[in-house]
Amino acid sequence: MEANVRWMLLTALAPLAWGANYYVTHAYLPADRPLWGATLRALPAGLLLLALARRRPHGPWWRRSALLALLNTAAFFVLLYLASQLLPTSAAATVMAASPLAMLLTAWVLAGQRPHRAHLAGALAGLAGVALTLLGPLGAVSWTGLAASAGAMLVSSVGYVLSARWREGADPLAATSWQLTAGGLMLLPLAAAVEGAPPPLDGATLLAFGYVTLVATALAFACWFAGLRHLPAATVGLLGLLNPLAGVLLGTALDGDAFGVRQGAGLALVAAGILLGRPRHPRPAPEPVVEPVTAGRPGLPRRRVP
Template sequence: MRWVALTAVAPVAWGTNYFVTHEYLPADRPLYGAALRALPAGLVLLAVRRRLPRGAWWWRSAVLGLLNMSVFFVLVYAASQLLPTSVASTVMAVAPLTMMLIAWPLVSERPRTAHLAGAVIGLGGVCLMLLGGAGGVSVAGVLASAAAMLVSSFGYILAKRWNTGADVLASTAWQLTAGGVFLLPVAAAVEGRPPAFSGQTLLAFGYVTLIATALAFAAWFTGLRHLPTGTVGLIGLLNPVTGVLLGTVVAEEALTVQQLGGLALVLAGVVLGRPGRADRRSVARAASRTCPTPVRNE
């Protein structure tokens, strides 16, 4: 359960990230917004874990950085600006099923019945929470959020396939740094000079960088190392739950009976998909079969 609790830090932080991005970050600078989220977070983790990639990890870091950080962050930034916080985070409720299906061929993790049932129950709970919610939803925002979900689901499973035996903090730092390096020249070419930031915007970027990125991704990839994909995907349902609860608290609106019922279904789905003994033995055997990836201390 400690791995479940640690992994839960990530979706909760990401659920708050939608609100912070929507309210405090510049709406017309998604490329700079994504670059300034990825690169500082990567450098912070590199300062904590002073290791450089070696061998195959140079190109692996580039591929994962492009998927999990560059493309994903831009799409999430756009979705956060175009959609209400609850709607933007809710599209991610499809991620558990997507991750399970991708993990089956890539990492040979066949989804258990409990995982599939938990995903369906959780998705139903999220839909119940948002039924009759905000109208006039941006189609472009929904497409951006759906694309972010697909890209990240594939990238996370690819990271799980490659990360076994590698240092989690180091590989996370490499991905974030590579993603930021990719984005900066593109942002300069497309969006011109960096925007001038107020003190409030800098504080918001500080939260997004340190909590919603560096800490969240380190926790998420650690969870992917120690837990079955189905369990990690279900924990991700805490993302839309956080978005809905945060929007409710900020708007000072009481949760309806319908929303409380949906919240209960989501939590039931997460509990249903928690790892059993067979799952833990399977993950342990997979880790023991993989030799550590060599890294160079700096």
């Protein structure tokens, strides 16, 4: 299997886990504890990955880790928790589906990565597919929730592009562990000061936090940043379209949401967008072929005619 395909499959685990995280957060975690929710998601996952990586930041990675922790962990987790609690899953997912376009533009501005036509076409096709899949009456939508979802999309786009720009000099697992740990430590005193004691953890809540911490954070972020290390930021952004689609499928399976021709067409458009945005490499030049020696004359190189 081609190396890029393997990295795409590994990276795809992250948006699938995050798509399920919408449902888990909304259904099983306390609605009034966004700071503690973000803290309990980030800090245990960061410490777990830190124990596996066994590396400390060095050189410029001290300040880089602090900035990325603020964007990718502290701000993003709090905003996403608020969006998951205040919005229906379909509404939150629809807003976050615009993140590939935001990532393309952010990569252009911050890293000078001019988007290719295929990436733009893939992003637009995927966004159209998600919109078609999730199209329907949303009812009374919280504007605070929409603002939180849009804010999460923007800070994550900046953080992911910076992560791709600074990919040299740090192991992806170690860098992820630094960001999660630092972000959790930033949130811990704020959560205690604003929200008081941690929320009580009964059986269902404990299992939900276990999924959020181990699967949707430790595993998913390790896969995501590894993908950013080996794939173009635009391609990784297109894989992020699997995030809202996972929410749609979970809604169909667990909540009895309708799935018909419109939803199927939307899924097909998303798949087309991901295929359009996959990495491409130029075809290798044809190798010269040396003709055998005949009649005492040395062979002359010639190009193979396709």
